[in-house]
Amino acid sequence: MKHTKIAIIGGGNLGQSILKGLLSKSEYLPKNITITKRNIDELEVFQKLGINVTPDNLVAVTESDIIILALKPYTVLTVLDEILPKLDPKRHELVSLASGVSLEQLNEAVQNKIPIYRAMPNTASKVGEAITCIATNTESINPNVEECFQSIGSTIQIDEELMDAATVLGACGIAYALRFIRSMVQGGIQIGFDSKTASKIVNQTVKGAASMLIEEGNHPEFEIDKVTTPKGCTIVGLNEMEHNGFSSALIKGITKSHEAI
Numbered sequence: 001m002k003h004t005k006i007a008i009i010g011g012g013n014l015g016q017s018i019l020k021g022l023l024s025k026s027e028y029l030p031k032n033i034t035i036t037k038r039n040i041d042e043l044e045v046f047q048k049l050g051i052n053v054t055p056d057n058l059v060a061v062t063e064s065d066i067i068i069l070a071l072k073p074y075t076v077l078t079v080l081d082e083i084l085p086k087l088d089p090k091r092h093e094l095v096s097l098a099s100g101v102s103l104e105q106l107n108e109a110v111q112n113k114i115p116i117y118r119a120m121p122n123t124a125s126k127v128g129e130a131i132t133c134i135a136t137n138t139e140s141i142n143p144n145v146e147e148c149f150q151s152i153g154s155t156i157q158i159d160e161e162l163m164d165a166a167t168v169l170g171a172c173g174i175a176y177a178l179r180f181i182r183s184m185v186q187g188g189i190q191i192g193f194d195s196k197t198a199s200k201i202v203n204q205t206v207k208g209a210a211s212m213l214i215e216e217g218n219h220p221e222f223e224i225d226k227v228t229t230p231k232g233c234t235i236v237g238l239n240e241m242e243h244n245g246f247s248s249a250l251i252k253g254i255t256k257s258h259e260a261i
């Protein structure tokens with residue numbers, strides 16, 4: 001059981017996903033987690049679980065060690081200005097999840113009082129399967145900060161200059177993967193399955209493919225070679241997808257997302 005106290009400032013989509021992840025692993029006591037937003041009605045369900053729910057960011061900061069800012073980018077600097085008087089160099093570590101707000105801007109906003117991190121998780125945090133890319137200009141990542149994000153999935157340290165790329169690949173990537181899954185399900189329905197059965201087959205197939213790569217560390221093409229019999233139905237289908245721009249569409253979409261940040 002971990003005794004680190006965590007404040008999630010901005011209990012929206014991502015803030016709630018992280019909270020669910022922290023709770024599902026049961027490593028953090030609900031009483032050690034505080035979540036805020038201005039309108040707290042939709043957080044009532046968490047209050048019932050023993051989480052501290054408040055619209056008061058200063059209370060959340062005062063009661064916590066790690067402060068996670070899960071706010072829209074345009075709100076971050078205003079909230080930092082609000083909580084600045086309560087930031088304690090001996091206690092606090094601050095993690096911003098907002099894309100586009102640099103470490104330099106964050107450090108300036110907190111007057112270099114406390115260690116600052118930028119982190120980019122994704123909404124799979126709610127099932128403990130996020131990948132969180134972390135950038136910092138402190139010497140190393142504080143173990144409590146790393147543990148916090150490891151409890152909702154995996155972590156990887158990156159250079160800050162790759163933070164936009166991490167947003168696209170990791171956070172937007174959830175949407176790309178879901179659209180891929182939806183397309184496979186539609187194909188499955190066309191060849192005879194009902195939607196529920198097709199979803200069950202596709203979800204587990206995609207999970208299995210990712211798990212093989214994660215556990216064995218091989219390149220995807222190594223596994224593809226194993227299932228493409230010469231002249232067989234797999235290679236015929238794959239090549240047809242490529243003739244229609246499958247890989248190209250994905251790569252173009254990823255680069256367009258990156259340009260749009």
Ligand SMILES: NC(=O)c1ccc[n+]([C@@H]2O[C@H](COP(=O)([O-])OP(=O)(O)OC[C@H]3O[C@@H](n4cnc5c(N)ncnc54)[C@H](OP(=O)(O)O)[C@@H]3O)[C@@H](O)[C@H]2O)c1
Pocket residue numbers: 009010011012013014015036037038039040057070071072073075079097098099120121122123171
């Ligand atoms: N969604 C993703 O997959 C994802 C992934 C990685 C990073 N991010 C980043 O995470 C951040 C949050 O994204 P999101 O999708 O979770 O946005 P969101 O759903 O809009 O959540 C932001 C929350 O902040 C609250 N808020 C606004 N002003 C506040 C204040 N002064 N004090 C406390 N809470 C305040 C809002 O609730 P009230 O209006 O009730 O206050 C809202 O619920 C963004 O910067 C985004 O770039 C998102």
